[in-house]
Amino acid sequence: MTEPTRPIIQIQNVSKRFGKVTAVDNVSLDINAGEFFVLLGPSGCGKTTLLRMIAGFELPTEGRILIDGQDMAGIPPNKRPVNMVFQSYAVFPHMSVADNVAYGLKIAGVKGGEVKDRVAEALDLVKLGGFESRMPDQMSGGQRQRVALARSLVMRPKVLLLDEPLSALDAKLRAQMQFELSELQEKVGITFVTVTHDQDEALSMACRIAVINKGDVAQLAAPSDLYEYPANRFVADFVGSVNIFEGKLTLDEPDKAAVDCPGLGKVYLNHGVTGPHGADVWVALRPEKIYLHVPGAGKAVTAAAQDAPDGHNFARGRIKGMSYLGDITLFEIELETGARIRVSRPNLSRHDQEDFTWDDKVSMHWRADSPVVLLG
Amino acid sequence: MARFARTPIAPLEYSRTLWMRLWVGAVMLFLYAPLIVLVIFSFNDSKRNVVWRGFTTKYYEKALGNDQLVEALLNSLSIAALATIASLALGTVAAVMLWRFRFPLKGAIDGTISLPIIVPEICLGVAFLMFFAAVGWPTDLIWPFNLGAITIAHITFCFPFVTMVVRSRLATFNREQEEAAKDLGASEWQVFRDVLIPHIKPALVAGALLSFTLSLDDFVITYFTSGPDTITFPVKVYSMVRFSVTPEVNAASTLLIALTVALTFVALKAQGVKAIAETH
Numbered sequence: 001m002t003e004p005t006r007p008i009i010q011i012q013n014v015s016k017r018f019g020k021v022t023a024v025d026n027v028s029l030d031i032n033a034g035e036f037f038v039l040l041g042p043s044g045c046g047k048t049t050l051l052r053m054i055a056g057f058e059l060p061t062e063g064r065i066l067i068d069g070q071d072m073a074g075i076p077p078n079k080r081p082v083n084m085v086f087q088s089y090a091v092f093p094h095m096s097v098a099d100n101v102a103y104g105l106k107i108a109g110v111k112g113g114e115v116k117d118r119v120a121e122a123l124d125l126v127k128l129g130g131f132e133s134r135m136p137d138q139m140s141g142g143q144r145q146r147v148a149l150a151r152s153l154v155m156r157p158k159v160l161l162l163d164e165p166l167s168a169l170d171a172k173l174r175a176q177m178q179f180e181l182s183e184l185q186e187k188v189g190i191t192f193v194t195v196t197h198d199q200d201e202a203l204s205m206a207c208r209i210a211v212i213n214k215g216d217v218a219q220l221a222a223p224s225d226l227y228e229y230p231a232n233r234f235v236a237d238f239v240g241s242v243n244i245f246e247g248k249l250t251l252d253e254p255d256k257a258a259v260d261c262p263g264l265g266k267v268y269l270n271h272g273v274t275g276p277h278g279a280d281v282w283v284a285l286r287p288e289k290i291y292l293h294v295p296g297a298g299k300a301v302t303a304a305a306q307d308a309p310d311g312h313n314f315a316r317g318r319i320k321g322m323s324y325l326g327d328i329t330l331f332e333i334e335l336e337t338g339a340r341i342r343v344s345r346p347n348l349s350r351h352d353q354e355d356f357t358w359d360d361k362v363s364m365h366w367r368a369d370s371p372v373v374l375l376g
Numbered sequence: 377m378a379r380f381a382r383t384p385i386a387p388l389e390y391s392r393t394l395w396m397r398l399w400v401g402a403v404m405l406f407l408y409a410p411l412i413v414l415v416i417f418s419f420n421d422s423k424r425n426v427v428w429r430g431f432t433t434k435y436y437e438k439a440l441g442n443d444q445l446v447e448a449l450l451n452s453l454s455i456a457a458l459a460t461i462a463s464l465a466l467g468t469v470a471a472v473m474l475w476r477f478r479f480p481l482k483g484a485i486d487g488t489i490s491l492p493i494i495v496p497e498i499c500l501g502v503a504f505l506m507f508f509a510a511v512g513w514p515t516d517l518i519w520p521f522n523l524g525a526i527t528i529a530h531i532t533f534c535f536p537f538v539t540m541v542v543r544s545r546l547a548t549f550n551r552e553q554e555e556a557a558k559d560l561g562a563s564e565w566q567v568f569r570d571v572l573i574p575h576i577k578p579a580l581v582a583g584a585l586l587s588f589t590l591s592l593d594d595f596v597i598t599y600f601t602s603g604p605d606t607i608t609f610p611v612k613v614y615s616m617v618r619f620s621v622t623p624e625v626n627a628a629s630t631l632l633i634a635l636t637v638a639l640t641f642v643a644l645k646a647q648g649v650k651a652i653a654e655t656h
Contacts, residue, residue, distance in 0.1 A: 055555075055559060057555055076558070077555070077558045077559050078558045078559070078560075078561045078562055078563060079561075082559075083559055083560065084555075084556070084559045086552040086555065086556055087552070088550055088552045090550060090552035090553045090555065090556035092553060092556075092557075092570075092571060092574075093575075094574040094575070094577075103557070103560055103562075103570070104560030104561050107560060107561040107562050107566060108561055148556075151556075151560065152559075152560075155560065155561075
């Protein structure tokens with residue numbers, strides 16, 4: 001994007017308490033105009049409460065929310081320049097599709113002719129042209145969701161809020177809707193703020209993701225940064241799958257570092273960590289970043305030199321578990337230290353899954369820039 | 377042998393089994409035999425109405441020519457209409473209030489709102505008699521204001537029924553619809569009119585039907601609250617029966633049955649039977 005980023009929603013030191021339970025704990029974040037923003041977190045983390053506070057259905061206990069520079073304190077949901085697509089879609093069952101979509105316009109006092117044009121335009125946008133006179137009970141869940149989308153988009157809000165938009169759809173439809181939502185967002189240029197607990201959904205649709213844990217922002221980053229450079233163990237573990245080993249930082253220089261892990265052995269990195277020497281740290285290693293192969297027979301000087309390319313880390317183990325998933329096979333390997341590590345291996349040819357089986361001795365290696373050292 | 381060539385009865389096809397048909401027949405007979413006898417004997421050409429003596433419609437003419445009976449019927453219909461409208465308004469508001477809001481003494485109100493249904497009718501009747509006497513309720517008002525006491529008594533036992541059916545319907549309301557409407561700019565009133573009322577409409581129709589029929593056929597409470605000029609249909613029929621059971625009473629009752637059935641039919645048609653069934 002070439003235009004300068006401008007925050008459309010500013011959440012400033014917002015907390016929300018229900019009695020003694022703190023749902024949202026002093027959150028501050030800016031959502032930029034025109035971006036697809038995702039609030040990602042496990043259920044009960046406060047992400048939906050945050051969304052409902054933006055919509056105005058909940059009021060912050062502390063802090064303030066600004067939409068397009070305007071403080072939303074005291075402004076009820078029906079006066080806010082945002083619209084929401086609800087988890088249950090909340091399509092009005094006694095109104096036809098056209099009446100559903102026209103409802104907000106009629107309340108706003110838009111004239112009949114314009115209502116008709118805008119309803120048709122909104123329905124075309126969500127690919128429901130020609131469905132005007134259908135009743136909601138004659139439609140599938142996916143179609144009802146499109147009605148809910150059109151009903152909100154027709155209002156031309158500054159921000160569209162979506163609460164778990166894909167959770168009720170089956171896997172195939174969900175994948176398709178992920179693409180369609182991204183496409184739609186680019187087409188209409190409205191800021192989308194989505195709440196989800198599904199990391200695939202978040203990674204595939206978002207410009208930026210805020211991972212929420214226990215009412216707080218655990219990390220705010222672009223999808224690839226979130227995956228490749230998680231800021232802490234919670235994010236590393238919640239987004240994607242990961243092996244985490246506890247260890248001590250024994251070497252930390254600008255161009256190299258080493259962590260001594262009781263479970264994994266000594267892990268070398270080709271960059272600095274900037275943590276205090278001897279500090280307790282965690283090494284996070286994604287299963288797909290580990291190469292797996294049959295241990296070479298031989299007379300090599302060091303074990304590492306035997307199997308691993310230069311500069312790679314190295315480990316040995318025995319296969320204790322396997323699950324064949326079609327595109328990849330997932331291995332659970334017991335290391336020589338007794339710790340377990342998960343490794344995934346793409347099935348690049350049809351017979352790849354036959355290369356290994358239970359109790360096979362294997363060796364593993366990974367690049368020196370693959371592990372992520374986490375301080376928290 | 378063609379009878380035996382038909383498809384065998386499937387395990388869940390109860391409606392085709394003999395014992396089920398017999399059972400349904402017995403239930404129908406039990407429910408409707410008295411009514412059928414009543415209707416048949418309204419055409420009986422006999423003063424005493426015990427033995428069938430031939431067909432006639434003269435007792436319908438006689439019933440419709442009986443000014444007191446017609447007046448009682450008009451009274452009953454007026455009271456039922458007024459009581460239904462008031463019960464709908466009061467019952468719906470009470471149901472929405474109990475469902476939507478938290479307020480002091482909510483538990484007490486919730487627990488006692490259906491008391492008029494539970495309290496024996498005779499007690500309620502006596503209570504109203506005492507109450508109207510105690511407050512010095514005027515008995516010499518002109519029509520329809522002289523029906524006030526009876527109407528108030530009827531509203532008392534009708535509106536809890538409306539509250540009950542509306543509440544059970546509200547329990548199935550998806551609150552996100554209310555939020556969606558507000559999100560689209562609707563005010564509280566617009567949410568109520570455009571989203572909540574359409575949702576509870578089947579319950580409103582059911583509640584109206586209940587109120588109307590309960591009011592129309594109430595005898596006990598009405599008996600205690602009616603004056604000499606405010607005889608209702610059931611009270612009038614009772615006084616007629618005390619002299620003798622003539623086919624005139626049968627004819628009048630048949631007309632009333634026909635009227636209620638017609639009203640119910642119209643209401644069901646207006647709403648769609650499916651929606652009514654959903655309420656229960």
